[in-house]
Amino acid sequence: MAVRTIRCGRCRYEFIVGGVPETTCPQCGARNRIPGAPEPAATTTATATAPGAPPEPEPEPEPGGPRWVVCPNCSYRFAVGDVERVACPLCSTEVAT
Ligand SMILES: [Zn+2]
Ligand SMILES: [Zn+2]
Secondary structure (H helix, E strand, O other): OOEEEEEOOOOOOEEEEEOOOEEEOOOOOOEEEOOOOOOOOOOOOOOOOOOOOOOOOOOOOOOOOOEEEEOOOOOOEEEEOOOOEEEOOOOOOEEEO
8 A cells, every 4th residue: 555644633743544444643642544544354253153143943852851741732852762652741632752
């Protein structure tokens, strides 16, 4: 970038800058953005765990893990242990596992 003259935004002091996107006024020390200068490299947020991430998907049945049954009466889905029949926790209907 060519050397150019800018005017301080605070004290209006005019001075020469070159090749930098931002400079400090030699008169008053104020930081001045230089119009038309390329933006400094944006600080990219590399963190993957952003707040507000979508919730975890519904857990899928795993071999050896709890079995999932759906109540035929109220369609409530719940995990059951190693039993043949269980009562729905919502409507108490007997559900065969
Ligand atoms: Zn100044
Ligand atoms: Zn039910």
